[in-house]
Amino acid sequence: MMNVVLDGRASATPRVLCKDLGDEAILLDLETETYFGLNASGSRLWKLLTTASTIRDAFKVMIEEYDVPPDELLRDMGALIDDLVGRGLLRTGHG
DSSP states (O other), X not given: OOOOOTTSEEEEOTTEEEEEEXXXXXXXXXXXXXXXXXXXXXXXXXXXXXXXXXXHHHHHHHHHHSOSOHHHHHHHXXXXXXXXXXXXXXXXXXX
């Protein structure tokens, strides 16, 4: 299981372009010219992560909007964050 630093911040990297498609979204990696699709909840999380002060703030909004147990949401969020960071589309850190 990954470690999400809830008090950390998340931001899109300069190489990513986000295109909204209704509820869903497509992330374009400008460096590799590859696409990464986000479903409705993934798209919502991307918006929250890239605008919230901390990952914890994004988590709080997601837990209010989606009817899932907190531990399941945290696991799913962590998996997506890890995947996006691994692809160079998202960066996390403090400050």
